[in-house]
Amino acid sequence: MSTVEPTPTATQRLGEQIRYWLPAVVVFGLGLAAWEWLLPDVLGVEEFLLPRFSDVVQALVEERDELLRGAWITFKEAFGGFVLGSGVAIAAALVLARWRPFGNALMPYMIAANAIPIIAFAPITNAWFGLLSPWSKVTIAAVLCFFPVLVNTLRGLTSVDPESVELMRSYAASERDVFRRVRIPSSLPYVFSALKVASVLAMIGAVVGDYFGGSLEALGIVVLSAVNLSRYSTSWAAILVASIMGIAFYGAVALVERYALRWHPSVQRRT
């Protein structure tokens, strides 16, 4: 039997939404207020440690051209790395899931590699690609994305209920069919949770990569040079831009996830 619930009216739903989000909005407001007044006025936090919120917003407005240019450069690096790293990881996971002995032989190293602080390679990649090349940062972002996506995708592809595969066998399905119709769809929830993590890692990789070279206009460089010139508000404005960009990137991946997994119970029950 399917459960039939009474459909709430539009106003009821709006009221529900407001009640649900109100606490989060209040916390947000309190946080900003603390940043603006509590920290500098009551606790005496100096400007070079954390400038007032209003100063940061002012820097954001005044330096918007520089910040947007930097953001665009850094976003391209992060996005390129994300696409490259995740794409190669998904392709590799398909190969390793298809030929299991191969996968089993490589898996321990993949998991070990996942624990390597890849960001430590940032100065080295400059030597590989040249100090001014964006590819050094794309590479760092890509390598950061690669391992979590690979490990999760492989887990998704291989942790399929054996009876689902037996059923496909009973239809004389080829290995290709089993992948297309069972393994790949059932791995998607795993893939998307990895892609969300990867979107965050790609941003970190690109911004930290900026510190070690590449275009002088990139967002990481803006943070660094503003600090060197004691323009702390500008540094914080750049950090704010990087944060908003990171959240937007994550949100975009989450939106694609909701569309791709619209059949999934967790998505349908949420609405």
Next chain:
Amino acid sequence: MSVSTSVVSINGLSKVFGKGGVTALQGIDLEVERGEFVSLIGPSGCGKSTLLRIVGDIIAPTEGEVAVNGKPARKARLDRDYGIVFQAPVLYDWRTVAKNIALPLEMLGWNRAKRAARVRDMVELVELGGFEKHHPWQLSGGMQQRVSIARALSFSPALLLMDEPFGALDEMTRERLNLELLRIWAETGSTVIFVTHSISEAVFLSTRVVVMSPRPGRVASIVPVDLPQPRTAATREQPRFFELVTRVRESLHAVGADEVEETLATEDELA
């Protein structure tokens, strides 16, 4: 031995799991004629599910032969001679009810129009009209199992292999689906091999009940069921029904003493 009239012909079949390990089945001989409804019943460890899986070429026998429609089991599987239903419905969450039923038809390369027409017939057969666009997790357990049966029947296989399909359902749903299955069996004229550990279910459904003994699994006795067709809810109240239930119960006692009955009782409670 006349292979021509037998849908399933099992000769000297044995199955040993692992090297020199557990003997699951020993010296099984069984013929299933066209249009028969044969139940395999026995306590846990009698190898009834294993036997079904060997007939379906999901696992290979250690010794002996299985012929389905006069062909080796492997050939029969590749020719899609049988439909299989497991205890779990094994539906794919990303497919709607209609698309789950259409899955084997897609594998057979049927075109869209032909698939849609067959899906309509199948939905009608298992009485799920109005639920075509639902996803499996939006249905009750009994409805999910009906989808699974519709899927197994969608491509009109000569043989239906059912492994405790109603084992996880409550008694009421189970009795209703028993009747529904008999109606479908009569309408489609298919041959059924049905694994169960419910004595009354086996007697009610079958034309023959095969009683198996445990460790190693063998055919202990075969009880022909001469209850008139078509069977209805009233069949369960006929004296002949009780006589046959008693006969099957006594056969089970004979093979595994009282331990069997206790196992059956606990399994029924768990189910």
